[in-house]
Amino acid sequence: MTLPSTVSALYPQHVVELQRRTALALERGGFDHLVVPSGTLHYHVFDDRDYPYAVNPQFKAWLPLTKAPGSWLVVTPGQKPKLIFLQPFDYWHVVPSAPSGYWVEHFDIVVIRRPEEALQHLPANVARCAILGEPQSTLDQYVPNNPVAVVNYLEYHRAYKTPYEIAMMREATRRGVRAHRAAERAFRAGASEFGIHLVYCQAAGQDLAELPYNNIIALNEHSAVLHYTERDVVPPRQVRSFLIDAGASHHGYACDITRTYALDAGQEFQAMIDAVDAAQLRMCDQVRAGVDYKQIHVDAHLALAGILWNFGVIKVSPETALATGVSSAFFPHGIGHGIGLQVHEVAGFAASDEGGTIAKPDGHPYLRLTRELEPGMVVTIEPGIYFIDMLLDEVKKNGHGDSINWARVDAFKPFGGIRIEDDVVCTEAAPLNLTREGFAEVA
Template sequence: MNLQELSALYPEHLATVSKRADEALARGGFDHLVVPSGTSHYQVFDDRDYPYAVNPQFKAWVPLTRNPGSWLVYTPGSKPKLIYLQPFDYWHVVPEAPSGWWVEHFDIVVIRKPAEALEHLPKNASRCAILGEPQSALGDYGAFKPNNPPAVVNYLEYHRAYKTPYEIAMMREATRRAVRGHRAAERVFRAGASEFGIHLAYCQAVGQDAAELPYNNIVALNEHGAVLHYTELGRMPPKPVRSFLIDAGASFGGYASDITRTYAAEGESDFQALIDAVDKAQLDIAQRYRAGHDYRQVHLYAHLTLSIVLKDFGILKISPEAAVETGVSSTFFPHGLGHGIGLQVHDVAGFAESDQGGTIAKPDGHPYLRLTRTLEPGMVVTNEPGLYFIDLLLDELKQGPHADSVDWSRIDAFRPYGGIRIEDDIAVTEGDPLNLTRPAFEEAAE
């Protein structure tokens, strides 16, 4: 990543988040925005802490992800303040002094103990919108306990869907890193590695440990590809190896990428043909990621497109339209088409009716769709259609009124392969959709 590019893009990003904060505070009737970075949590009945996860509201302002006990304070009309915890500690590595393209835009105060933050926070906590989790409270009786006022949170989360050019640049770098991992994962898969071995190769190539990744890697061989969130990581490869599905991303400066690819083992030509068909369908669906399109309708279009694939491969005996109308298509494609992505892999406010709250309902029969908003420029949304052969859902279909709508012998032929998912991250623009994922694969192949 070109740091000069980030330095040029960051001031506009900071101006955008500041403007949003101005409006959010006005709506909530507050004078200050106070955002703790979060704290480490100990496991119950133990002295080990859970992996630290930074408050997304904090890293929206600064690219800091390993700084528990720090605080962001913003008062409209003033330079934002960063209260930066750099403790005296010989048990753990102490965060380095703040540096980088962003530091000149903040008043930075370094503290050595968490309680010292009280000296630098606004004097009247009741005039503050404090966004975070309860464990971040400071002061007697929790004076600076996060209050998360809905008017403020609703506004900020709704508008977080619209990414700044700086954020797109950060996500591009997260994508480049993830693609390095995907390339390494495919190589070791074809060399005969286990799921665990593939996972380790991925982390090594990305340069991130499991706790640093934006979500737990899904590394699935054979039938395991039919488990949508398979994370068990077998220590020995199955015999024979037929297929490989990997859903894995990477992080950069607090931003996430989310990529899925599916591969057939050598000689598995029928399954490879099905992968190719889903890949072609995914590219077709991507053209619907345009400003003004209701994402619920894009999701339903994906069901129709995938049902055409099922029909072409002799799995469906009814028309693709009938498969969607009867819900048969959901047996093979049971999850949502995609979700917003950015500071979180499943970014917030996917169902928000407006920046004042409210909910846009999901389509009937599609309970797992994570986004129901109309697509607008600046949104970044995943496109992840899939076809799966899931025993539980297939058994329900066989026992239901539409059992004769499919060719069960064709289904049995594909069951040992688990499933297929192809996923890219796509930015909605004023014109054509901008695929953030495929160009990174092309660059990696050069």
């Protein structure tokens, strides 16, 4: 089945589900209408340059419009959702095309030419509206109030992706995989970090403003900087390794993929990459209904510490490395996060749709998701091993320097680090690995 027919078949039920959630959220908050501005352009202070436009996630959850600033969505339970679509008279910029496609029949659409024209189409009683957006989206008396009860409910349930949303993420993954393959070829051909970045954007068909996050393109030691985004324009004299953490978008949905490679001179480092890759696949298989995501994180520490022990980097058991914090020096971030409309999906710590927080495990401050997994959730699984001086120095200061074989650290440090990341769907049965599925298609 082709993508358009698949999407057109899945989209109606997606809208029905969002209407159901919205009705319950409004009831929780005591409102009659959900009003969602798409967002506006923001400008630099003391300048006439605008920041890249980013659509309101609460807006793009409903419809695949990511470049329609100044538009509004109105959802009233029992009525057809209304789209107030700004199509301005403008010869300085490209004007958004008139709404078309599989989704338009599910909305009452009003086209306006000036932003203030939206006022006559918004609900008359603003006090009965839950308005979700940024302060910059204020229009006359329609000021975003972001009521906590409504936001908590909608964001908590956004973790459960509809089949339509999974289809969107699968398409984002296909685009990302294609770009990852192009980036690997550029690396092996000797390109610089900046050159690889340009190749990636070209293959993805998206520039930096369209990608879901800033590409991490790191050669050699730069791979030890977790969010490295500097991109040298000249390749190093000796290229040893390459870490790429880069995604793509499709109609507002994100993919998040990381791979690590070594050249022939780093055969032992490649063996470590392969070991992390194998362990990562086992972690992906843990993405099952009823599993505590925190446990996957803790298990990842034990698995990665086992790899470090096998390669002679640490001299203590995985359990001891975890208990003493030694494993955190090599794996300092969380095992992953939710993903969907945002690359770091919201409500990762929510105890329920009424609020509350599920705490992170002690000693693991950077984990981004603490909920129990349920069918429909999509998460990343991204274990890593890095050789970071400041963290290794902390191990010495804390009195655990004898746990590490420093000669082995010195041998691996020029390669920076390793990270492997896939996007995985929790189902009623075995998990669905969107990333591996995407790579298998191009293989």
